[in-house]
Amino acid sequence: MTKVEELARKLGAAVQEDERYLAFAAAKEKNDADTELNGLIGRLNLLQMSYQNESAKETPDDDKLEKWDADFREIYGQIMLNENMRAFEEAKQGVDDMMNYLIQILSLCVNGEDPATCEPAPSDGGGCTGSCSTCGGCG
Numbered sequence: 001m002t003k004v005e006e007l008a009r010k011l012g013a014a015v016q017e018d019e020r021y022l023a024f025a026a027a028k029e030k031n032d033a034d035t036e037l038n039g040l041i042g043r044l045n046l047l048q049m050s051y052q053n054e055s056a057k058e059t060p061d062d063d064k065l066e067k068w069d070a071d072f073r074e075i076y077g078q079i080m081l082n083e084n085m086r087a088f089e090e091a092k093q094g095v096d097d098m099m100n101y102l103i104q105i106l107s108l109c110v111n112g113e114d115p116a117t118c119e120p121a122p123s124d125g126g127g128c129t130g131s132c133s134t135c136g137g138c139g
Contacts, residue, residue: 011102020094027088034084040075047072 015021031037051068054060079085104120 015098015102018098020091020098024088024091024095027084027091030084031088034082037079037082037084040079040082044072044075044079047075 047068051065051072054064054068080089101120105115105118108118108120109115
C-alpha cells in the first residue's frame with residue numbers, strides 16, 4: 001500500500017468519526033427502519049417503472065401517463081414531508097458539503113498549492129463544486 005493510499009484510508013476513518021457523517025449514518029438508519037417511508041418509496045418506484053414502460057411503447061396511453069405522473073408527484077410530496085426523510089436530506093447535505101470541501105483542498109494541492117494554507121473558494125455557487133464534469137477549468 002502506498003503512503004497516499006494509507007493516508008486516504010486514515011482520512012476515510014476520520015470522515016466516519018465526523019459529526020456530519022455520524023448524523024448522516026443515524027438519519028439513514030432511521031430511514032431504513034421507517035416502514036411507512038419505505039412503502040411510499042416502493043410505490044414511487046413501481047409508478048416510475050410503469051410510467052417508463054408505458055412511455056416506451058409505440059403508442060403510449062396518455063391518460064395512464066398523466067395519472068401516473070400525478071400519483072408520482074403526490075407520493076413524492078408525501079416522501080419529502082416525512083420527518084425522517086427531511087432529516088436524512090439535511091444530514092446528507094452536510095456530508096456532501098464536507099466532501100466537496102475536501103475534494104477542493106485536494107484539487108488545489110494537485111495544482112501546486114500549499115497543502116497547509118490553501119483554502120477553497122467559498123461555496124456561493126460560483127466556486128468549485130468538486131465535479132470536473134461541470135467545470136470550466138481551475139483558476
